[in-house]
Amino acid sequence: MAGAAHRAPTCWQRPRDREWGPVSAVRLRGFGWRHAGRKRWAVRELDLRIEHGERVLLLGASGAGKSTLLAALAGLLPDDSGEREGSVEINGRDPRAARDRVGSLFQDPETQLVMARCGDDVAFGLENRGLPAEHIWPRVDEALRRVGFRYGRDRSTAALSGGEQQRLALAGVLALRPGLLLLDEPTANLDPAGAALVRDTVAAALDADTTLVLVEHRVAEALPLVDRVVVLAPGGGVQADGTPEAVFAAHGAALAAEGVWVPGHPVPPRQATAAPGEVLLAAERLALPPRLATVSLTVRAGEALAVHGPNGTGKSTLALLLGGLLAPGVGRVTATAALADGDARIPPHRWRAPALAGRIGSVFQDPEHQFVTSTVADELALGPRRGGWTEPEVRTTVEALLDRLRLTALAGANPYTLSGGEARRLSVATALATAPRLLVCDEPTFGQDRRTWWELVELFAELRDHGHALVAVTHDTEFIAALADRQVRLEHPATLP
Numbered sequence: 050m051a052g053a054a055h056r057a058p059t060c061w062q063r064p065r066d067r068e069w070g071p072v073s074a075v076r077l078r079g080f081g082w083r084h085a086g087r088k089r090w091a092v093r094e095l096d097l098r099i100e101h102g103e104r105v106l107l108l109g110a111s112g113a114g115k116s117t118l119l120a121a122l123a124g125l126l127p128d129d130s131g132e133r134e135g136s137v138e139i140n141g142r143d144p145r146a147a148r149d150r151v152g153s154l155f156q157d158p159e160t161q162l163v164m165a166r167c168g169d170d171v172a173f174g175l176e177n178r179g180l181p182a183e184h185i186w187p188r189v190d191e192a193l194r195r196v197g198f199r200y201g202r203d204r205s206t207a208a209l210s211g212g213e214q215q216r217l218a219l220a221g222v223l224a225l226r227p228g229l230l231l232l233d234e235p236t237a238n239l240d241p242a243g244a245a246l247v248r249d250t251v252a253a254a255l256d257a258d259t260t261l262v263l264v265e266h267r268v269a270e271a272l273p274l275v276d277r278v279v280v281l282a283p284g285g286g287v288q289a290d291g292t293p294e295a296v297f298a299a300h301g302a303a304l305a306a307e308g309v310w311v312p313g314h315p316v317p318p319r320q321a322t323a324a325p326g327e328v329l330l331a332a333e334r335l336a337l338p339p340r341l342a343t344v345s346l347t348v349r350a351g352e353a354l355a356v357h358g359p360n361g362t363g364k365s366t367l368a369l370l371l372g373g374l375l376a377p378g379v380g381r382v383t384a385t386a387a388l389a390d391g392d393a394r395i396p397p398h399r400w401r402a403p404a405l406a407g408r409i410g411s412v413f414q415d416p417e418h419q420f421v422t423s424t425v426a427d428e429l430a431l432g433p434r435r436g437g438w439t440e441p442e443v444r445t446t447v448e449a450l451l452d453r454l455r456l457t458a459l460a461g462a463n464p465y466t467l468s469g470g471e472a473r474r475l476s477v478a479t480a481l482a483t484a485p486r487l488l489v490c491d492e493p494t495f496g497q498d499r500r501t502w503w504e505l506v507e508l509f510a511e512l513r514d515h516g517h518a519l520v521a522v523t524h525d526t527e528f529i530a531a532l533a534d535r536q537v538r539l540e541h542p543a544t545l546p
Contacts, residue, residue: 074098074099074100074101074138074139074140075097075098075099075122075137075138075139075229075260075262076097076098076099076136076137076138076139076141077095077096077097077098077118077121077135077136077137077138078096078135078136079094079095079096079134079135079136080092080093080094080095080096080097080118080121080133080134080135080136080137081093081094081095081132081133081134081135081285082114082117082121082126082131082132082133082134083131083132084130084131084462084463084466085129085130085131085132085466086461086462086463086466087131087462087466088458088461089458090114090285091112091114091117091131091468092113092114092117092118092121092281092285093114093134093284093285093286094135094285094286095114095118095135095281095285095286095287096286096287097279097287097290099260099262100260101258101260102257102258102259102260103260103261103276103277104255104260104261104263104274104275104276104277105261105262105263105275105277105278105279106263106264106265106268106271106272106274106275106277106278106279106293107119107262107263107264107279107281108264108268108278108279108280108281108304108309108310109280109281109282109283109288109309109498110283110307110308110309110498110500111308111468111470111471111496111497111498111500111501112283112468112470112471113281113282113283114281115233115264115281115468116155116156116233116264116468116469117468118281119153119155119231119233119262119264120155121137121144122137122139122144122151122229122231122262123144123148123151123153123231124143124144124145124146124147124148124151125153139151139229147229149178150227150228150229151227151228151229151230151231152222152223152225152226152227152229152230152231153222153231153232153233154215154218154219154222154231154232154233154235155233156233156234156237156469156496157415157417157469158211158214158215158217158218158219158238159211159214159415161218161221162206162214162217162218164206165205165206165207166202166203166204166205166206167193167198167200167201167202167203167204167205167206167209167217168186168189168193168201168202168203169202170206170217170221171188171189171192171193171217171220171221171224172185172186172189172224173221174221174222174224174225175188175189175224175225178225188224189202189220189224190202191224192220192221192223192224193217193220195220195223195250195253195254196216196217196219196220196223196246196247196250197216197243197246197247197250198213198216198217198220199213199361200213209361210360210361210362210363210364210365211238211360211365211414211415211492212238212239212240212243212360212361212524213360213361214238215235215236215237215238215239215247216239216243216247216360219232219235219247219250219251223250223251223254226254227259228258228259228260229259229260229262230251230254230255230259230260230261230262231262232251232261232262232263232264232265233264233469234264234265234266234469234495234496235247235251235263235265236248236265236267236270237266237492237495237496238360238414238492238495238524239360239524240357240358240359240360240524241524241526242359243359243360244267244270244524245270248270248271248273248274251274252273252274255274261274261275263275266310266496266497266498267310268309268310268311268312269310269312272293272312275293276292276293277290277291277292277293278290278291278292278293278296278297280296280300280304280309283307288300288304289304297311297312297313301313301314302314305499306500307500308498308499308500308501309498309499310498310499311499314499316499316502316503316506316527316531317531318530318531318532319506319507319510319531319532321351321352321353321510321513321514321534322514323351323514324351325349325350325351325352325534326349326350326351326352326516327349327350327385327387328347328348328349328350328385328387329348329349329350329384329385329387329388329486329487329518330347330348330371330382330383330384330385330388330397330409330487330518331346331347331348331382331383331385332344332345332346332347332367332370332371332380332381332382332383333345333380333381333382333383334379334380334381335367335370335377335379335380335381335382336377336378336379336380337363337366337370337375337377337378337379338378338379340363340366341362341363341366341367341370341539342362342363342539342540342541343379343380344367344537344539345380346537348371348487348518348520349518350387350486350516350517350518351513351514351516351517351518352513352518352519352534352535353509353510353513353518353519353521353532353533353534353535354518354519354520354521354533354534354535354536354537355521355523355528355529355532355533355535355536355537356368356520356521356522356523356536356537356538356539357522357523357524357529357536357537357538357539358538358539358540359539359540359541361541362539362540362541363539364491364522364539365414365491365522367522367539368411368489368490368491368520368522369411370382370398371409371489371520372397372409372411372489373396373397373398373400373405373409374398374411375398376396376398377396377398381396382396382397382398383396384396384397384408387486388408388409388486388487389408392404397409402435403435403436403437406432406435406436406483406485407436407483407484407485408485408486408487409485409486409487409488409489410480410481410483410485410487410488410489411480411488411489411490411491412476412477412480412488412489412490412491412493413476413491414491414492414495414522416464416469416472416473416475416476417464417465417472419476419479420464420465420472420475420476420479422464423463423464424460424461424462424463424464425451425456425459425460425461425462425464425467425475426447426451426460426461428464428475428479429446429447429450429451429475429478429479429482430443430444430446430447430482431479431482432479432482432483433446433447433482433483436483446482447482450478450481450482451478453478453504453508454474454475454477454478454501454504454508455474455501455504456471456474456475456478459471468496469495469496470495470496470497470498470501472496473492473493473494473495473496473497474497474501474505477490477493477505477508481512485517486516486517486518487517487518487519487520488509488512488517488518488519488520489520489522490519490520490521490522490523491522492522492523492524492525493505493509493521493523493528494506494523494525494528502527502528506528506531506532509521509532510532513532513534519532521533
């Protein structure tokens, strides 16, 4: 055993030197933040202390301020982008002065990728911190291996799926070996196997000197990573704080009713009220090499079709093809007269934009990719106005969607200031605004609390029961169990490009 005491540390262990001093405590006193142009505070009157080495699961209903709090701890809330009250400290310092101790992974991994090659992207932070070149690439390779990244260093970051981007961004964070690790839904865009691997990776990266603050809707799976649960109240402050067992025993039922994904509170299925109807869309030996292997399927009226499978199998590409937003490389997409009227002989990707929007609504994996106006209300009005609707019709539709998707209080807000869950609901609402017969959604339940998740399920179920068709690309197994009438699973091609 004497030799073990002198064993050299692996390249994954944090060096015990002045490069990484411990993050002893996080302290918030009366902290509040309101985004510029917003009436409602994103978070307010927050008093919280997180001790060195604690692992905290941050919970709360959608819009309670979880992502805003992580941004504050990361030092990413510039004074000119909103109004601040109270204070935030890391080791007694302003977070902006402690960024070298903090590693952050946020809801949209694409915003964290800065280099053209995957290896360079992971190395970027290490180079900025002046790590010797001979130490950088072993760290890069180990980080990529730990997150289960299936490509080499030379893979283009532009060629990655959303889930693969998530793994790469996490590798870049973990390679830094931060003292304070901030993770905002790190498994949201990952398939179940990938999500389990990432949780195992995070667990292996934590040691006694790592403080973790985690936002995760998959609460049951996240519990082995944490020793404390903090629940933010929607109106401000902390609603509950303690061990997971104590918090859920005392507040579990109430938290579930308010939208928190509390373990042991399952959701019921929402089965169809009638058999599927006529075929609206058919994909025949559809492929787009190398992004999507050959797939054939039909989409029927009054049916919810779930498309799932491992990350990188082309699910998002298939959604774009079915939505008429991408031309097939191989095979074809054909719409029937029931969907296309007089355009049935023309493939959807060649339809005029107003016709496409009125027949097929698309919800992208990244909500911000489809926002083009400066307010939530204008975003919802855009499609109907372009379709020639009257202003009274536009106004009625906008008000109904705002109410149905809990966005009324945000009607005047800039879409780019919404939380991840709010932005997802807005992207769904914009696709519904023109009342399309077919809705194609890429990860439609991303970022939702239990209540808004169920409301989306109910909304989709009602559309299905009224004869609309839904294609949902999703890793959400609960969503599939609750709503899907039929499933299509994609697999990786035999070889990689």
